[in-house]
Amino acid sequence: MKLIVGLGNPGKIYEQTRHNIGSTVVKKLSQNHKVVLKRGLFGSSLNAKCRINGLDCLLAVPLSYMNLSGGAVKALIKKHKVALEDLIIIHDELDLEAGKLKLKAGGSSGGHNGLESVIKVLGSNEFCRLRIGIGRPEHKLADISAYVLSAFKKSESAIVAEAIEKSCKALELWVETGVEQTRNIITSEVKK
DSSP states (O other): OOEEEEEEOSGGGGOOOOOGGGHHHHHHHHHHHOOOEETTTTEEEEEEEEEETEEEEEEESSSSSSGGHHHHHHHHHHTTTTGGEEEEEEEETTTTTTTTTEESSSSSTTTTTHHHHHHHHTOOSSSEEEEEEEEOOOTTSSSSSHHSSSSOGGGHHHHHEOOOOOOOOHHHHHHHHHHHHHHHHHHHHHHO
16 A cells, blocks of 8 residues: 655644645645545544555545654554555655655655654655755745745745646656656656
């Protein structure tokens, strides 16, 4: 089974923020596959099983705050007996231009608190992550916490909508073909 987890913060106040782009993608993927994310596993996440390209998948959004995401991910892995190579985490990335995608297997958290929590609780960084660019604030002295918890500007709405669609397609491809082929397709699309 493939486990697809979108990181974010719970609650309406955070729904449209840059930091929640990972959970937004998983929610859109669930709509595309006509499944409803429901509270499960002692309330630690919203999740739903579905089939993507003929393979069993579990879509999930932790209900904990971003920097505590690891516990929900570990609970899902344990309950559904998911191997780390079958896990992908979707999250926002400050160091990518808004709307750009980057698929990566393994590596550090890069300072992302949600990813850091997952790595710490799992005791491993050997899983895939789909990073979605949110860009950096225009002013170098801006408060990064306030920036990631802010909504995208109206001028970015088309870029963000396209990134969400591309992310869903990339995840569907990852389920079927794995990280290398998916990364090659994402990279070739970026160069066009």
